[in-house]
Amino acid sequence: MNSNHSTAKRILQLREAIEKHDYSYYVLDAPTVPDSEYDRLFNELRELETQQPELITADSPTRRVSGQPLDTFQQVQHQVPMLSLGNAFAAEQVLDFAQRVEQSLKQASDDLFSVAKVEYCCEPKLDGLAVSISYEQGVLTRAATRGDGQTGEDITANVRTIRNVPLKLQGKGWPELLEVRGEVYMPKQGFADLNERVLAAGSKPFANPRNAAAGSLRQLDAKITATRPLEFCCYGTSTEGLAESHSETLQRLREWGISISPELKVMDSIEDCLAYYADIGARRTQLPYDIDGVVFKVNALIQQQSLGFRAREPRWAIAYKYAAQEEITELLDVEFQVGRTGAVTPVARLKPVHVGGVMVSNATLHNMDEVARLGVMIGDQVIVRRAGDVIPQITQVVLERRSEHVQPVQIPTQCPVCGAKVERTQLVRRSKSKQVLSDGAVWRCMGRLSCQAQLQQALLHFVSRRAMDIDGLGEKIIEQLVTRKLVASPADLYRLTYEQVIELDGFADVSASNLLAAIAQSKEPTLARLIFALGIPDVGEETAKVLARALGSLQRIRKAYPQTLLWLPEIGLEVAHEIASFFSDEHNQSVLTELLELNVQPIDEGEPEPQFQGFTTLAGFIEQFNIAGVARTTAQRLAEHFKSVDAVFAADWLALSSIDRISKNAAQAVERFIQQGGQREQALQLEQQLLDFGMHWSCQSKTVQAAPLTNQTWVLTGTLETLTRTQAKTRLELLGAKVAGSVSAKTSCVVAGANAGSKLVRAQELNITVLDEAEFLEKIAELEG
Template sequence: MPPAAFRDLTVGEADSQQVVLELAELRNLIESHDHAYYVLDDPVVPDAEYDRLMRRLQDLEDAHPQFITADSPTQRVGVAPTGELADVRHGAPMLSLSNALSESELFDFDRRVRERLESGGLEIGEIEYVAEPKLDGAAVNLRYEQGRLVLAATRGDGQTGEDITHNARTIPAVPLRLRGEQWPEALEVRGEVFMPRAGFDEYNRRALETGGKTLVNPRNAAAGSLRQLDPKLTAQRPLDVFFYGVGEIQGGPPIVTHGDTLEWLRELGFKTCPQWQVVTGIGECLNYHERTGEKRNELPYEIDGVVYKVNSLQDQAILGTVSRAPRWAIAHKFPAQEELTVVRTVEFQVGRTGALTPLARLEPVFVGGVTVSNATLHNMDELARKDVRVGDTVIVRRAGDVIPEVVKVLHERRPEETRPVSLPES
């Protein structure tokens, strides 16, 4: 609630000093509640109380616009940029990751790490890594100066990305200002923006009900949302973000491990993936990969593998980078859950109620750990909406034990002679 000295005053009665003090307290309260709700997943006030605080803050700012600040909770949805998204240079490069597609490639990575550290005269045993789920989203770089968000950018080519500050501000889990008091003078934080499964499904359900455009998959939805020119559109998308590292940093506490970095980011108010874990040696890496793969489809967000990072920041510095990838980290991918294939024919199955279910017969393709040659088209309305035709190149998806489905037709690859699928003659 508003500060005790002012809570009974109308907006017009409060003088400038009172307004400034109340605005500061309201913003701190709301930011604290946002952190508890979106980062800690532990709300501390009822929605109605939160709404009252936001309404009071909005009313005060409407009456005293000279006191509005860029980091106020009311300013998450701002003004769209004019023209295209501007290019911005990262303070430190955003590196890509090398991939390990098999256990042998992971063993080779670990051997190279140990050999390079040993060549520096270090006595090396098993390497300590931090293992983290690899989210299937869009990488972002946030820059804070004096504790306040001043810039957000896409990864781009690793050196230069696109300015998406107007959209990043709409994501509730993105801090507009840092928590605590001892902030670095400047800080770049790297994260992965994603759309949770439940939010993706709900968005598409509403889009179908209202005749709107559905989203293809959570990954494309996250990337496309960040590149919208109008932040009001992005604000309608259920986006979330996990932060996993830092780029350029000026000042800050002494930190010696990547695990310490993740803990420090949480103290500053950044949301980190709760499944990260310190592991020792490749054996524990493989155990983590196996456990994570088994739980993959139970997670509320999509992942496509596991990332291992050498935990010691000193060792990371010794290992360095090659080309545009660090030598101290690698992504251990899961089998792909989406692949391209071609529709051979469309058949119809008759259910017990007499309803027709269209089924696409496909060129066999390896998806989600199995060979897929059939995919459901669910019902006639779905067949018509997606306009799947024989000869089409399609994206087919298989997640866990779910029946494979045709996600999208690549119309640019459609043969000229294709025709819409007709109902079978009775």
């Protein structure tokens, strides 16, 4: 009796918890627990109800699909219920599913099933929001969320904004009424771009692509949804009679313009399904969208009909889920690491927990602003997310589980490595003749390269593959060099002797000679590689390439004023000041001088590329001084009137006030600017630098012959045997191409090496030109002349 009472009480607790999580997940789009936690609760409830079937009630979560429609949208009744799928978390459960399918078919009254072969249709399980889209006479008439499976929400206006959802079906042969079902999701790159825009606007970023997709679909203003990078993938239809199998049905839908998964495959056995699961799992992080498993469906529709449904799910399909990518655990402590630029970064130390098939005990917290945004405290229960090879991160605090013993996270006042002072970076905002200091997100150790942590990280970056590419200098070797005080700066690498290297742990005659040879071979990098290798804060590979192309030499880059750098594409105010500050630092100047004396010389120095010749304007030059009341139009009128910088500074009040369509306030502001001490000298220095660099508006712009692959986007996939991926990318970029990481309708060409995967399939679907490695090498050799 006590046992029954205890079970009944636990069932009520589980139902209440599940209903609460359902409301947060489906209605508020703000899940409070990861999927793995929800699955555990649901499976426990189902197990208890199996043991005590008399305690099952009609309103139990196991008897219906979760979720309730939102009150703010018109409700829609599904003619055919939208059911969820049963889940498997181990291969044995999938094999049990297949055995149940075969036994059920053999027991069917029609002898056909006792001999018929069972095929399975396989596809990834997208992590998005399930929707139903209806077409009448081939025209989209309604779209709805799944809701509780019986009743959903009318989101027609929002779904109409999704670019890959056809407003009118293509081809012919579609039925008068057609309802398709699938997943609305947000691709990984689109999610990253969206969060970048959200952060730039000062708003709270989305936790993951699924939340972003769900929130986008539930916007009351469809104009907002239209700005979100949503996509739709169809996984089925409630309309009968389109074909004899599930896979054939999806192919028919594809012919009518409905997007289906490019990973869709039909397997002859459940063993092949398990191989499919393993293959997708191996490529999971390279897919352009998030998935949490794969779905296996009996392919023959007549077999599906025979197998039928349970109360909550079909008997002919199962979702085989991957290891959870989110888990709840305890934040035990927060420690601080020091990076190559001196950034002091908080790192979460966690109670070990399995996430995504890996035991996780550490997670990134990015910076103290992120700590404040999350509101995380030591001792909190937190949700940890791990997507593929991405460093685990804390995405949320479970406030309902916070104890009274939590402690705040505090930044150290002294570097945990060298003991030097830790200071918060200051951002300089310049506008309209004034500058405002504000706190930056980064705290830095002021010990510079006297701090062993900064030195080691700086050296590792300097020798990395995309920088100076010195093979054989790994983390352990760098650590020995620093610890034994053989290297105190990147320049010291080029002073190493055979006698010093041979004494390091793990080195013998051949390996020591090979390392010294690799160091010697790195003395002739491209200018862009050298700039990137220096580790200038906020200067990545692309910015380094811009500096190299636009200025042409290390000497010009070292001398460039921030105002000169601002003319260059993709270089903003803060990055310009970071670059100028780096090269004005005495220690950095000393290291660069030493590198040059040791014959580390870029092989491609010369004049700036022709398109940067004379591309500045006098109007832009005037506008750059942020004179109050002098915006672009007024600057243009001043430039047209005075024609030169000298003439502007020679102007008096009478000359300024006589200029057509310049206000009295603007004229007074310009006069005050001219009269300020040092302004003329600064302006003349800037102008002289533009002249020296060939960027001045008086310099004749050279005729530029476009590179042969300008405005083309190429994608590399698979393994290349002759070239490394980096070498292939560099050669394409020198020919003017942009090298992207994913295939889209805008892709010009795909280079497919050995073992090419989903990118090749996507290219073939879009009829994009595909070259194998031999064809690619022949093509670029021809273009390089």
